[in-house]
Amino acid sequence: MASNENDVKEILAVHHSWLDSNNDLVKEKMYPNFANPGYLQFNLNGHEYNGPDEKAKLWDGLHEIGFNLSQMKIVEEPKVYAEGDLAYLTTYWSALVTGNTGTGVLEPDPEPLVFRVTEVYRRDDGKGNPEWKIWHFHASPIAGKDTPRFPQDA
Known part of the structure; x- marks a missing residue:
């Protein structure tokens, strides 16, 4: 944990x-x-988005197809590591996902999507003002229960 x-x-x-x-x-x-x-x-969809404006366009597109994340929740309390003007945070999130599954029917997935999150922070708003902001966000899926881990745990 960060000292400050x-x-x-x-x-x-x-x-x-x-x-x-x-x-x-x-x-x-x-x-x-x-x-x-x-x-x-680095989005959970596998693509990268540069800047909040590009991310806003992603969200506009998701709204157009009826995609929605709802009831976003923290699964594991965030861990924050900070030193000076740089920090990172790790956690796990879950969400119910509704969207166009290709069938034309918008139905919620009965199981929440669980994924891991890493956020990189700087005490800089992008214009040099000393405010903590997210500079990088990465989301990725967690391994399934039946996915082998290498090396195998003893």
Whole structure:
């Protein structure tokens, strides 16, 4: 954990604000959490998005096809590691996913999607102001229960 409790509180506030903006994909809530310019996301969909404006276009497109993330929740409490003006956070999120599955029918997935998250923070809003912002976000799926792990655990 980071040694400066105030930094950790500020970083967690940004993290929770970002998490909340994912519920129903609310762009106005999303923007204030990211460095602009400078932000880069490796999205769970496998693509990268450069800057909040590009991410906003992604969210517009998702709205058009009826895709929605709802009830975004933290599965594991975030761990924050900070030193000076740089920090990173790791956690696991879950969400119910609704979207066009190719059938033309919009139905929620009965099982929540669980994925791991890494966020990189700098005390810089992208314009040189000393505010904690997310500079990089990475989401990836967790391995399935039947997926072998190498090397095998003894």
